[in-house]
Amino acid sequence: MTEAPSDPMLPLLVDSHCHxxxxxxxxxxxxxxxxxxxxxVTRMVTICTRLRQEPQVRAIAEAHAGVFYAAGTHPMQAAEEPMATVDQLVALSAHPKFVGIGETGLDYHYTADSAAVQKDSLAVHIEAARQTGLPLIIHSRDADDDMAAILTREHAAGPFSCVMHCYTSGQALARTALDLxxxxxxxxxxxxxxxxxLREIFAGAPRDRILVETDAPFLAPPPYRGKRNEPAYVAHTARVGAELFGMSQADFAALTSANFDRLFAKAAGAPAARAAAG
Incomplete structure (x- = not known):
């Protein structure tokens, strides 16, 4: 089981979020x-969205070099699932391939009626991120004002690291997140x-705060738009990112991989991650 790309000249990319x-x-x-x-694409983080499915997600990470995982309760499932506890998430973080808390967050597009439960769930995940030192993985949709207020208040109460996954919100929330x-x-x-x-928002962000992801099986980039997404397709999104920042594909891949390693430091320190980098 090797982690090296088939072509050693290929830029090494990370799919920071898939399912x-x-x-x-x-x-x-x-x-x-x-x-x-x-x-x-030698590394990827597969995300568990319902904690009762954590064993299956963990097994995938354990079976494949370069695959890491994170777990939490997705906001759209917050009203359906048992409320996660801080102790539960902290206990999961002991696994060597468990590298992030979430995804969690707020989604008012389809599930605004469960906003109160989503906020309670988000608070649990934030505290787990504080206690473990692992990055929080945030999903935010049609909830910019509440999300900005909660993240600002909670970060002031005790810092934590965070990625705004699959960012599609407005300029104001982006600025709040970057300021934190x-x-x-x-x-x-x-x-x-x-x-x-959206591209203008990314172009205006510091280069050292940008990650790339697929969110597979969703949201395939061109030329696969409308089809099932998969981790290999992050290379197409990275190509657009490189153009956006006026960088070569190799430099953009190196940049986003370094950003990933800084945020997901536990993954960067894993033996499999060091093998891929070498």
Missing amino acids: LDFPDFQGQVPDLVTRARAVG DFYLSMSGIAAFRRSTE
């Missing part, structure tokens, strides 16, 4: 990982032709 346990990928994960490595030293993650949406305003 390899979803039914779309059942029985196909080894092939997905192989295809990702073939285009230089958080990171913005670029998904395939940033590569969509009509995402001009």
Whole structure:
């Protein structure tokens, strides 16, 4: 089981957020990982969105070099799932491949009726991020004002690190997040032709705060838009990111990998991560 790309000249990329346990990928994960490595995506973080499914997500990470995982309760499931506890999340963080808390956050697009429960769940995840030192992975949709207020208040009460995953919100929330030293993650949406305003937000952010991701199986970038996404396709989003920042693809890959290593320091320190970098 090797982690090296098939072409040693390929830029090494990280898919910082995907969902390899979803039914779309059942029985196909080894092939997905192989295809990702073939285009230089040597590391990925697979995200558990319901804590009762954590064992399955953990097993995927354990089975594949270069695959790490995070776990939490997605805000859209917050009203359906048992409330996570800080102790529960802290206990999960003992696993060597557990590298982040979440995804958690607020989603008022379809589930605004559960806003109060979402906020309670978010508070639990924030405290777990503080106690573990692992980065918080935030999902925010149609909740910019509440999200900005909560993150600002909570960070003042006790700092934590954070990535705004699949960032598609407005300029104001981006500025709040960046002022708190958080990171913005670029998904395939940033590569969509009509995402001009979103690309402008990324272009105005410090280069050392940018990550790339797929959110697979969702949000495939062109030329795969409308199809099932997979970790290999992060290379297409990274190509758009490189153009946006006026960088070569190799330099942008190195930049976003270094940013990932800074934020997800536990993954960067893992033996498999060092092997990939070498």
